[in-house]
Amino acid sequence: MSSFQQLALKLGTELLGVRPLAGGVSARVTALDVRLGGPCRRLVVREYGRQDLIRAPDLAAREFHLLEVLYRAGLPVPSPVHHQPGRLVTTFLEGENGTTTAADLRHLAGFLTRLHALDPAGVELPLLPGPGPAPVMPDESLSGSRIRRALHDLDPGECGRLSVLHGDLWPGNTLWQAGHLSAVLGWEDAALGDPLADVGNTRLELLFSQGKGAMHAFTQEYARHRDLNLDRLRFWDLRAALRPCGRLTSWGLEPTVQAQWERRHAWFVRQAGA
Template sequence: MMNEYDKFERLVQKLDPGNKLIRAWKLKGGISAQVTGLEILQPSGRIIKMIVRQHGDNDLKRNPNIAADEHKLLGILKAAGLPVPMPYYIEESCEIFSKPCILIEFIGGKSEFTPSNLNDHILQLAINLAKIHRVDCANLSLSFLPKLENTYVEMLNNKNKVVLDETLNLSLIRDLLKSSFPLPSMNKEVILHGDYWPGNILWKEDKLVSIIDWEDSGLGDPLADLANSQLEISYHFGMQAMDHFTNQYKSMMPEVNFTNLPFWQLFAALRLSTFPEWGLEKSKENSWRKRHKSFVRQAINQIRLN
């Protein structure tokens, strides 16, 4: 029976039979995937690093083709000039590992939660979200991507899945959304990251170098991504930073109709409300809860004004 090292060596040799594995090490990959770094000696004598991504059971249950889909999407995004890891190989036979996995480029960088220049940091986040939404989908074969609107509908209808925290008025939010859905279509469908937040962005020397973890991606209204990012940015950097991010994004995307943004903000508030699961320090959790309530209040006020 092969040990872990042998399995990874066999994987890199599927890419090139002359490859030799020098070392393998576990990387922090969140809860959704198992991520392993590999250092490889190529036949040319060059030493390079790669990453293996093995998706978690929940993601595989939701989409058994998730590895193939992420591999395909990364190729499309890389060709469009986005800062994403290059996909090298997909292992779907399950001969080596019990689950499919993808072999992708290793990009040296780290998530940044205390940037030295917050305004520039926020600007780069906005620029790159706009870049994702500007990928021209007209001639791309994207039928493998789910419609993210369907995911949101499931979230509204599945009472058991979302434990509704009434201190955050989640029942009110859900009922308001159910009575308003489906929203009138005002924007063209774009590629969505699905989870564009500071933890999925890598930085090096204050420059955004990679957007990672595309397992929640799909097609839909750009406002769905924007609203998620707004709430995440308010959590990590404050409401002022969130407003700066929104203004920057709006200035870059004049073709987007923002009328329905408050509704997508309420979806984001419903989705990003499981504070007990995040293991936050009590003071941080209290601060984020306040920002969540303020975010929801603004969205509801805006809906009433419209």
């Protein structure tokens, strides 16, 4: 009996079909068609990678409870169904990956402002970790040492109340249907911290995938809803710029795309003052 058949039995359902889903980077994602005495229902099983489980063995339980909070708050997230070590089961939501229009960017910024406005009391998440020690062999192709020196000289300032952070909000972690944001996925990096950490990460991701215009449009829309201190944003842009260092070459990009992203990353670092 396969592990998915065992899971279906545990849920009290009949397994009708199994289909791998595209888009999983740090986790394996699979759709299950199941039935419980009625119409067919589709679920999604997210199986976390080894590195994520070393970092957080309780990741499935933590993400399950976070999704419960977000779903009750009316945010567009899958409804959690079940969890077990290393594996999370949620409802399946229809939609296509990616943002393509100005309206999409408005919806994305609106989602992030709603998330950051939530009261984090009772949400059990780790605090946003620091940038970590400098690697023995820094990634100088992405100016790793220069970024760290600039961060050392910058003061992030006070963020006020901590916010719930998605931690990895990029177009690949979103689903869109009929021009609306139907779901935000991939909550394994969620944390409590400064909301500008999310803003900086999403700015860089939009720059990578869609260019400066999309990055600026998203930033302006977020600023319509929440105060945006541009001096403090410089710090969080540089924190975001550290994330691809030492990792970009492992993302499986086409050579021309990787070269373009490297140029855009260099510009992003310069505009942040490093």
